[in-house]
Each structure stands twice: as C-alpha cells, then as structure tokens.
Amino acid sequence: MIRITLFILIGLLSSVRFGAYAQTDTTTSATQEFSLQDLEDFLFTNHPVLKQIQLLSESARASVTQALGKFDPALYADFKNKYFGEIDYYNDWSSELKVPLWLAGADLKVGYDRNVGMFTNPQSRTPNAGLSGVGISIPLGQGLLIDSRRNTLMQARAMVEYAEAEQVQQINGLWYQAISDYWDWYYAYRQFRLLQEGVRLADTRFRAISAQTTLGDRPPIDSVEAAITLQEREMQLAKYAIEFRNKKLILSNHLWNENEQPVELPEYARPTSVNISDLSPDAQLLSQLLEVAEEQHPELLMLESKGLQLNIEERYRREMLKPRLDISGTLISSRRNFSESLPPIYDFNFGNYKLGMSFAFPIFLRGERGKLREVRIQQDQLRYDQVIIGRNIRNDINTTYNDLTAYTQQLRLQVKSIANQEVLLAGELQKFELGESTLFIINSRESTLIDMQRQRENLVTAYQKALAGLYYKAGTRTTEYDTTP
Numbered sequence: 001m002i003r004i005t006l007f008i009l010i011g012l013l014s015s016v017r018f019g020a021y022a023q024t025d026t027t028t029s030a031t032q033e034f035s036l037q038d039l040e041d042f043l044f045t046n047h048p049v050l051k052q053i054q055l056l057s058e059s060a061r062a063s064v065t066q067a068l069g070k071f072d073p074a075l076y077a078d079f080k081n082k083y084f085g086e087i088d089y090y091n092d093w094s095s096e097l098k099v100p101l102w103l104a105g106a107d108l109k110v111g112y113d114r115n116v117g118m119f120t121n122p123q124s125r126t127p128n129a130g131l132s133g134v135g136i137s138i139p140l141g142q143g144l145l146i147d148s149r150r151n152t153l154m155q156a157r158a159m160v161e162y163a164e165a166e167q168v169q170q171i172n173g174l175w176y177q178a179i180s181d182y183w184d185w186y187y188a189y190r191q192f193r194l195l196q197e198g199v200r201l202a203d204t205r206f207r208a209i210s211a212q213t214t215l216g217d218r219p220p221i222d223s224v225e226a227a228i229t230l231q232e233r234e235m236q237l238a239k240y241a242i243e244f245r246n247k248k249l250i251l252s253n254h255l256w257n258e259n260e261q262p263v264e265l266p267e268y269a270r271p272t273s274v275n276i277s278d279l280s281p282d283a284q285l286l287s288q289l290l291e292v293a294e295e296q297h298p299e300l301l302m303l304e305s306k307g308l309q310l311n312i313e314e315r316y317r318r319e320m321l322k323p324r325l326d327i328s329g330t331l332i333s334s335r336r337n338f339s340e341s342l343p344p345i346y347d348f349n350f351g352n353y354k355l356g357m358s359f360a361f362p363i364f365l366r367g368e369r370g371k372l373r374e375v376r377i378q379q380d381q382l383r384y385d386q387v388i389i390g391r392n393i394r395n396d397i398n399t400t401y402n403d404l405t406a407y408t409q410q411l412r413l414q415v416k417s418i419a420n421q422e423v424l425l426a427g428e429l430q431k432f433e434l435g436e437s438t439l440f441i442i443n444s445r446e447s448t449l450i451d452m453q454r455q456r457e458n459l460v461t462a463y464q465k466a467l468a469g470l471y472y473k474a475g476t477r478t479t480e481y482d483t484t485p
Contacts, residue, residue, distance in 0.1 A: 034269040036182060039254065042263070043178055046256040053170045060156070060163035067156040070149035073099045082117070090117035093130070105147040106138045109330065127334055134348070135330025137356075142322040151316040155309045162305035169298035169475070176472040178254045181247070183464045186271035188240065188247040190457040195237040198450045202230040202443075209439070222439045229443045276411055276456075279463050281404045281470075286397070289474035293393050297475030300393070303386050310379050317372040323361035330354040396473040400466055407463040414456045421449045 044050060076096045082089035096111035114130030115121075139147065206226040212218040248265050255263040294300070333348045346352070362368070425445040431437035471478045 032268055032270070033272055034265060035272045036179065039178060039182055042255045043175065046258055046260065047254065048256060048260050049174060050171065053167050053174070056163045056167045057160065060160040063159060064153070064156040067153040070152060071100045071102065073097060088117050090115070090120040092120065100149065102150065104138055105143045105150065106136055109135045109137065129334050129336060131332045132335050133330040133332040133354070135328060135354070137326060137328035139324070139326050141325035142319060146316050146319050151312060154312045158305050158308040158312065162302050165298040165301035165305060172298070172472055172475065172477050175477050176468055179468040180465050181251045181254065182271065183461045185247040185251045187457055187461040188244040189271050191240050191454055192244040194450055194453050194457070195233065195240055198446070199230065199233045199237050201446060202226070202233050206230045225439050225443070274460050276415060276460065279411060279460065280408045281401060286401045289397055289470065290394060292476055293397060293474040297393055299389055299475065300386070303382060303389065307379070307382050310375060310382060314372065314375045314379065317368060317375050320368045321365055321372070324359065326358045328356040393473065397470065400470040400473055403466045404463060404470065407459055407466060411456065411459050411463065414452065414459055418449065418452050418456060421445070421452055425449055
C-alpha cells in the first residue's frame, strides 16, 4: 500500500509545472552588458543631482561678483531748491562720481557743486557757474592695509576654492554610492544565476530519478527527496529573483536621460563579468593614494580654504584695533569743461582746495579685541581639525587597503575550496551511479558548492566596493575598470 502511494506521489510531482522557476528566469538570448563605464556615462552626463552640485561653485563665484560690487564706481546726485514769496532762498545741486580703489582703501572722487541763492550757507556757496572738484580720501589708520570691502572680496575668493573642493567631495560621494549600488546589483545577479543553475540541476536530477523509479531502478523515496530539494531551491530562487529586481531598481536611480527623465535598466541588462585573478591591489597603489590624499583630498582642501578665510578675517580684525584717521583732499575749479579758458586763479591749482580729516578711537577696544580673540580660537580649532581629519584619512586609506589585501587572500582560498568541492561532488556522483552513495549526500554536496560559489561572489562584491571606497577615502575616484577577463 505504501509503495503504491509513493508511486502516485511521484507521478503527481512529475506532472507539476514549477512556475517559480519558469517565472524567475529573466535572462534572454539578447542579454547586453551594462558596464561601469556605461554607468559613468549616464551619471556624469545627465544626473540632476550632479548638475545641482555643480551650482556650488557658480554660487561662490556669484558671491565674488557681489563683493566686487563694492569696488564699482558710483554716481551720486542731490538737488534742493526753495523759492517762496518771489525770493530764491537756495538752489543747491551736488553731484559726485566716486571710484573705490584697491590700493590703501582710497576713494577717488570727481564732483560738481552749484549752491546759489540768497540764504545759501556761505561756506558752501559757489559762483553761479558752480565749482568742479577732483579729490581723494585715504584712511591713514584703520583701513589702510585692509578694510571691509577688501576683506569681503578676499574671503569670497577663498570661498570659491572651498566650494570647488566641496563640489569634488559631493561628486565623489555620488559616484561612490553609484558604484556600491552597481556591485550590489552584480551580487544579486550572480546569486540569482547560481540559484537558477541549482534549480536546473535539481530539476534534471528529479526527472532522471523519477524515470528510474518508474522503471524500478531507484527506490520511490529518492524521487520524493529529489522533489523536496527542487522545491526548496525554487523557493530560494523566487526570493532572490525579487532581490535582483530590487537592486536593479536601486541602480536605476542613477540613470537619467538628456531630458532629465529617469531611465530604468532593461530586463536584458546584465552586469560586467569579473576576472577573479585580476582582483589584487597594486603594490604601489597605497603610497600613490596616500600622496593624492595629502595633496588634493577635498576635506583637507576645504579646511585649507577655511584657514585662508580665517587668516584674512584675523588680519582684518587686527586692522580694526588701529585708530581711525581719514584724510581727504579736493582740488576745485570753476571749470565746467576742458575747452573752457579760465584765469589761473579760478582753475585747478594747489591754491584752490578743500581739506578734511576725521579721527576716532575707542578707548578700551573691547569689542574689536573680543572679535579678534574669537577668530584666533577658530584658527586653533581648525588646526586641530586638520591634524585629526588628516590622520583619520590616512588611517581609513590604510585600513581599506588592508581589507582589499584580505579579500584577495580570501578569494584565492575560496577558489581553491570550490575546486576541491567540485572534485568531491564529482566523486560522490560516481559513487552514486555505482550505488555506493545516497541522494541526500549528493544534494548536500551540491548545495554546499552553490553556497561556496555565492560566498565567492560575495567576496568579489566586497572587494570591488572596498576598491571604490579606497579611492573615495583618498578623495578621488578611478575611471579604470579592468574587471573584464
């Protein structure tokens, strides 16, 4: 009775169409490799986040333009007139062209004044033709070496370097994330393919054993065990089919077309092939990347730019400790144009002038001394940051390089272990054909082999991500992809 039941069960299992296996096979004969170079082309050409990052330097340059506006020539004009009871009280017109100069914080001035009328202030009264003037104002104390507008401009220029370093850092971060997602997709794909192969082998073995059982060459229980193994692998394959699709969608987040529309990887796309024998870090790579990091790591460049800004601010705050002493001088004339002929007494000469001087000095200077102290504290903090971050960067590069070396060694051992496991499986299959082994041992050996192959792909993925991380931690990125055999 039990034997009849087993034969019925075998017949039912043989007639089952394993839908999960059929549905999860997304590969076609028209597969096409999607390489890291393809990913780079898509990302660096059309990615909107990359375009957004590129606006950082544009914004910093706009700040420079804004600071340069402090040195733009400016035209001023003022007019006042009072007429009442047929009396012209005053008619005042004042105009001036002011040209800020970089040197000594001076201002060059060209003006024309016409102040007439019965009640015009005598000290500002001019002839009816008005007076022209050419003069300059210079700060001899505070503001001679550096003033607010020069401080703002120099810091804005330093901010451009900061923004460019920050832009490089963010671009490197975006690329590192894209590479990590690519290798996650690769790992999911390789797992999916290995599990597909496991399902194919289990299905082939189940059909062969079912046929042998029907002929009476195998016990019915072997067919049941083969069917259970097949179903277990199908369930595992269905799980990783979803994982593979999800990783593909995550990678698609980095793909955009020229119209800034999101693009999805097609079903037939597959990741690049990897030659495991090439996965070994160059002996000179560590010293090269340490040198690159020391010279051009964006975090260090950002700190350098910040230090430059603080040096400029410190210089400005020291300048603010000086007393304020401004002098101005203007040569005046009644000339209104260059072709006009005037007596020398009314023309430009050192006998016709206006002079001015102003002086101011806070007694205790507590406000400026406090600001200077604050800047110097920030400089000390920055120096500590440079030491700490510089050391962290070097240590990160060294530890990641050590990880690469470890992954290389593990891969070599894993490849040897897989080869040995294949020998064991082949020997067990021969023993099984001779009736000296069991189906349970065959399935166990085969499952172990598949797990070891998946572990190998996990190590490949970890190596590739560590390699990308090594370049990222050195503040740069590689565009050399030597992974294809």
